[in-house]
Amino acid sequence: MIDCDVHNQWPSAEVLLPFVEPPFRDYLARGELPGPPGAFPHGHRPWLHPEGFKRSDVLAPEEGDTNDHYEALRTQLLDRYGLDYAVLTGEEAIEVSTLANGRYASALARAYNDWLVAEWLPRDDRLRGSLVVAPQDPEGAAVEIRRLGGHPGMVQVLVSTGSERPYGDPFYAPIWDAAAEVGLPVAAHLGGQGGINANPTGCGPPTFFWEAHALFIETGMGHVASVIAHGIFERYPGMRFVLIECGVAWLPALLWRLDADYKALRKETPWLKRLPSEYARDHIRLSTQPFEQPEEKGHLLAALEAMHGREVLLFASDYPHWDFDDPMTIDVPEEWRDAVFDENARTLYRLPGVTDLARAATA
Amino acid sequence: MIDCDVHNQWPSAEVLLPFVEPPFRDYLARGELPGPPGAFPHGHRPWLHPEGFKRSDVLAPEEGDTNDHYEALRTQLLDRYGLDYAVLTGEEAIEVSTLANGRYASALARAYNDWLVAEWLPRDDRLRGSLVVAPQDPEGAAVEIRRLGGHPGMVQVLVSTGSERPYGDPFYAPIWDAAAEVGLPVAAHLGGQGGINANPTGCGPPTFFWEAHALFIETGMGHVASVIAHGIFERYPGMRFVLIECGVAWLPALLWRLDADYKALRKETPWLKRLPSEYARDHIRLSTQPFEQPEEKGHLLAALEAMHGREVLLFASDYPHWDFDDPMTIDVPEEWRDAVFDENARTLYRLPGVTDLARAATA
DSSP states (O other), rough: OOOEEEEOOOSOGGGGGGGGOTTTHHHTTTOOOHHHSSSOOOOSSOOOTTSSSSSTTTTTTTTTTTTOOHHHIIIIIHHHHHSSEEEEEEEEGGGGGOOOOOOHHHHHHHHHHHHIIIIIIOOOTTEEEEOOOOSSSHHHHHHHHHHHHOTTTEEEEEEEOOOSSSSSGGGGGGHHHHHHHHTEEEEEEEEEOOOTTTHHHHHHOOOSHHHHHTTHHHHHHHHHHHHHHHHHHHHSSSSEEESSOOOTTTTTHHHHHHHHHHHHHGGGGGOOOHHHHHHHHHEEEOOOSSOOOOSSSSHHHHHHHHHHHHHEEOOOTTTTTTOOHHHHHHOOOOOGHHIIIIIIHHHHOOOOOOHHHHHHHOO | EEEEEEEOOSSSGGGGGGGGOTTTTHHHHOOOOOTTTTTOOOOOOOOOOOOOOOOOHHHHHHHSTTHHHHHIIIIIHHHHHHSSSEEEOOOSSGGGGSSSSSHHHHHHHHHHHHHHIIIIIOOOEEEEEEEEOOTTSSSHHOOOOOOOOOOOOOOEEEEEEOOOSSSTTTGGHHHHHHHHHTTEEEESSSSSOTTOOOOOSSBBOOOSHHHHHHHHHHHHHHHHHHHHHHHHHHHHHTTTEEEEESSSSSHHHHHHHHHHHHHHHHGGTTTSOOOOHHHHHHHHEEEEOOOOSSHHHHHHHHHHHHHHHHHHEOOOTTTTBOOOOOOGGGGGGGGGGHHHIHHHHHHHTTTOOOHHHHHHHHO
């Protein structure tokens, strides 16, 4: 079993200090912070969660070694559920996308990546990393992807779904070029709703957190349409785009609209050779969390079938956040379980198969 | 059969001149226009349809009496399909929402409404009107709703889905108060993506028209969440909110998210007494066009069932626009047809029943 959205936390963003190069070390050590010392610099969402984001049973700073979030993750997730792999997605690192100063944002992303490589990946063979970049600095992001994209522990490039523009936009071409060159998929994780990024919904700012949270999928919908329309998958036939923490059930309705509108007006995008839904099936992957739970399971099942869920879905728990999905509660068809809980991620991220692992153990 | 989205066109916005009061008549007659003389003042979408919006078989200005769009509508729609009623939604009138000057926007809305009452409603007993208001001027909108909301030909208050804020926001309270007072539902029709209104998608501006058009539903999603979360239907138990031209299949996935997030964080909105999906079933109505057409009809049917489509859906053709839905092609379950094509609209808009019509004819 592979969990595709596990948040490796820090006790304080000050852990990044040794990894931030000058002059940006001064920004973090002495400069303005959006909170007390240890806060991570980002333009915070104006929609504030009234209960906080973390599960209450997750290691609190006062409980012993404040640096050891890994131990909590190991016992509460890796060992408890017998995971083969956990794909780490950072905690606030993707929020670098909200900063106006793209160079500082890239410096923070580099520091996070180096901290991940130094402090997390060596601790457990089951951990894999996501290479965080600052999308508002496409050239800087491309340099970072080429610098560290070949690291054997890194399995994807990671940005927030909150963005200035949809990710198919030519503005981001350097990121796609670099990701294709190093052979990594590009993933967007729900987040980055603030700062320089676009309002995350289509009719102005919602008011309440639960209202806003339900609507944050609109950020993901726009990226799906954009990467397809701009021909990312014609330009890079091996590319995959992964959406993390956006839920799944909205995808078919969007693809039906995209197919209908494309059929009527395909002359706008002559580089496309297939229907939007066909690109989605082969090139877009969605992590399952937060998995929808309607009263009538059949209604969800129809949506899962319509999106070819057996091929498209990747199990994710979102550990240790408030809306954590227990793998025991994800209700996909029995004959899909191996694909959704393991094989799709293993293929996407080129993780050794069970057979390979057994061979390595006896080598 | 009742068609809930029929566009009554004008040959030129100059038809409004006799109905625009000073000083705004000068704005329209001598002032700046976003096009040649006769253009309607609005902040136009930056997403330009590469083929134009109108069906090519609809009356062109060179074909005879340029004022008589009614005749085309009568032969091509009312008579052809044997409609009992057509709910007129204007052509560009809802685009007043895009103007920075709310007072001018309200003056144009008033002129449109008076033109509708003078030139359209008297021509055919089958026509009903929508009272267009400028939502960026809530007090002016409320005055207009009270001025003309009691007209027997007016069946709803109408705004664009493009907006500065979601419509549950307290900013719009005067509009809801007035609509409740005159006993009209409030409808939002797809449009208003430009000018002062919010970017219509959640991750920045899309590029192509077909891409953008597929995503414009994000404006409607935000309003559904907002009017529920802010308790519009607790404050006005008889109120209905109608979404026009947003399609339908995305609604269940949104409601599943809203229900889950509300259940977790309901303390944010203590005035709510029911689940978001329960409010939606009783108080939200969706017009059918553009009706989704997936390859597997069963997938759409599951979505229709999940949204209680028999109660929620209102047939609409969007005549005479490019993506017109022929009523013969709308594939809802046979036992739903009377409700979707007639009864739901008849109840919502308090239109005389067939029996009442027969009685009137023989009186």
